[in-house]
Amino acid sequence: MKNKREKIFSGTPWEPKLGYSRAIKVGDMVYVSGTTGTDPSGKVLAPGDMYAQTAQAIQNIESALKRLGLGLEYVVRTRIYVTQMERWEEVARAHSEFFGTIHPATTLVEVARFVDPEMLVEIEAVAVS
Numbered sequence: 001m002k003n004k005r006e007k008i009f010s011g012t013p014w015e016p017k018l019g020y021s022r023a024i025k026v027g028d029m030v031y032v033s034g035t036t037g038t039d040p041s042g043k044v045l046a047p048g049d050m051y052a053q054t055a056q057a058i059q060n061i062e063s064a065l066k067r068l069g070l071g072l073e074y075v076v077r078t079r080i081y082v083t084q085m086e087r088w089e090e091v092a093r094a095h096s097e098f099f100g101t102i103h104p105a106t107t108l109v110e111v112a113r114f115v116d117p118e119m120l121v122e123i124e125a126v127a128v129s
Contacts, residue, residue: 003027008064012042014115023064025129030068032125034081035060036114044118050087054080054094057123062098065127072098074127077105081122085110091121 007021015021023032037045037053038060046052062072078099082091088108095106104125114122 006068008067010060010064011040012038014042022060023068025068028129030065030070030074030125030127030129032061032064032127034122034124035064036116036119036122038119044116047118048120050082050084050120051090051094053119053121054091054123055097057121058094058098061123061125065125068129070127070129073102074129075099075102075104075125076128077126078107079124080106080108081111081114082108083111083113083120087120 003026006025008023009015010022020033022035023030035057037056039045044053045056058072061075065071065074078095080091080095082088091108099106
């Protein structure tokens with residue numbers, strides 16, 4: 001293999017079921033998988049609260065990045081998936097609180113649902129070290 005892969009796992013039950021890692025670093029690129037507002041056991045935190053789930057998802061992304069020696073300031077791209085687009089401002093407020101001075105390229109898309117119906121938000125991130 002030309003580029004060494006460094007993988008980070010969060011310990012949630014979804015990773016082994018789907019066969020993925022929370023984050024993977026290849027060279028100077030870091031790809032963080034779709035991350036939700038859950039605790040390490042996979043339990044959804046703050047059911048019904050889109051703002052709180054967004055903040056928790058970003059904190060979970062930050063935790064994965066820290067394990068690779070990075071922080072949110074290295075994020076260059078986020079993709080945000082929501083189940084209720086009419087509540088986009090709750091998501092935007094949380095995203096702005098964490099990324100307001102970093103300004104990553106961002107996409108916001110509505111989806112029908114996630115694997116757990118209590119999940120309202122999922123965020124992917126790409127970082128460059």
